[in-house]
Amino acid sequence: MTFKKWCQLIILGPLLTLSTLSFSSNTLQDIIQNKEQRMLPNTDIATKDKASSNLGLAFVFSSTCPYCQTFAPTLEAFAAKNNLTVYPFSADGRGIHTYQQPLMANQDVMTEFFPNQQNIVYPSLFLVNLDTRAHVPLSIGNVPFNVLETTYQAALNYPHLQARLGYE
Numbered sequence: 001m002t003f004k005k006w007c008q009l010i011i012l013g014p015l016l017t018l019s020t021l022s023f024s025s026n027t028l029q030d031i032i033q034n035k036e037q038r039m040l041p042n043t044d045i046a047t048k049d050k051a052s053s054n055l056g057l058a059f060v061f062s063s064t065c066p067y068c069q070t071f072a073p074t075l076e077a078f079a080a081k082n083n084l085t086v087y088p089f090s091a092d093g094r095g096i097h098t099y100q101q102p103l104m105a106n107q108d109v110m111t112e113f114f115p116n117q118q119n120i121v122y123p124s125l126f127l128v129n130l131d132t133r134a135h136v137p138l139s140i141g142n143v144p145f146n147v148l149e150t151t152y153q154a155a156l157n158y159p160h161l162q163a164r165l166g167y168e
Contacts, residue, residue, distance in 0.1 A: 055128065055165075056084060056085045056127075057087065057125055057128070058126040058128050059086050059088045059124075060109075060113055060126075061091065061099075061122050061123045062090065063094035064092065065122040067122065067141060068123040068142075069096055070142050071142040072096055072097065072099060072123075073098060074144065075098070075123075076098050078145055078148045082152060086099070088102035088103065089104070089105035090103070091105045091110070091122065113135070121140045124137065124139070124140050125140075125148070127152065127155050127165070134164060134166045136161050138151045139151065
């Protein structure tokens with residue numbers, strides 16, 4: 001099952017049944033459609049012919065976290081530079097200034113990204129293979145742009161990280 005379908009099943013399914021809450025049922029679909037509309041041919045040599053359309057960023061945050069508030073503009077710039085879609089997951093269901101309508105980080109999402117539930121740190125950013133749901137952490141905590149860029153390039157180029165993402 002692809003990450004896109006997984007998000008739709010795990011995140012949107014329960015949200016659609018909560019008709020008393022004011023969630024937008026098209027949030028994830030809109031994100032996917034917007035990404036597909038803005039996709040450009042990938043000419044970056046560093047990707048070694050891996051289609052960036054198969055990669056996305058899962059951003060896990062809490063609306064009350066000041067580090068998340070500080071990190072969000074850095075993430076937005078990083079995602080735009082690398083043509084990556086951000087899938088924002090809020091632990092408390094509320095957005096922050098840059099990601100005002102996040103997906104809810106329910107227990108399945110938290111377990112996927114944080115198998116050891118005692119070590120959850122906000123903000124956290126994961127590079128996700130959208131076809132396989134395989135992921136590697138890019139940052140844990142508020143990090144500067146150059147650190148994101150370095151870890152992203154490592155994920156694209158280091159064999160052990162490529163294998164974790166399913167690019168063997």
